[in-house]
Amino acid sequence: MAWRLLSGLMLLAMAGIHLYLIFYGVGGLLGKLFVLNVIGGVVLAVAVVAPPSRLVPLPTVLGLLFMVGTLLALVLALTVGLFGIREVLTFKLVPTTLWVESIGSVVLAITVAVELRSPVRSARATG
Template sequence: MSRPRPAVPGPLLVAGRVAGAALLGATAGIHLYLWDAGYGSIPWIGPLFLLQAIAATFVGIAVLAAPARWLPLAAGLGALLQLGTLGGLVLSVRVGLLGFHESSEATLFWPSVWVEAVGAAVLVCVAVVRARERTLRRTGRGPVRTG
């Protein structure tokens, strides 16, 4: 007779949601700061920095507020936003992006890289864990909460 497997503890999933939303907020803050510090005047890049800050803020709120059934979608969108932002940063350093070339020596280059990479990883974990948990419940193969 097999024992039911416990679900991911609720506090752990909540911690993932909060961490993912906080990292989206951090990337939004970095981009808003840079937009205000002069990047806002760069054609194409300035408006994209502002758009990224707004999008990251809204997606971060969605990660926190989404009901459980929509959490994989919200977290997945957050991960894609973080990965896209990181990809844009890497492109701007390597080959340039929309006529703009960034330097890896820029003040917030490494904090941006870490925030976006860790944020993407956390949000992917939240999305996958929640989606898998939902699938297992639907098929009747667990996980079930105990106690």
């Protein structure tokens, strides 16, 4: 359960950063994508933390894919550009976002491994 809570917090932290950036003045296409990121992060955080144990693997895997996808989008925007958007490391919260999303990806990967190796789940699969 501790890994699930930590995963939920990392998803909320990612969503919070994007929400802050929306209020900071990021608009246009990027602002719309950030709104989707906030909604997705909050929904997945609740889905990882709230359901009974047997339902946790799916939202946890989806949360991992979402976090990795968001991190990949930022890295692409920093390097070659994404949707015509070029990002720079000096923009507000970019370094923080890189750290949060990198650590969040690791935490969610560990959570996926823990949940898939759960003894309760293994007993159901074999029995």
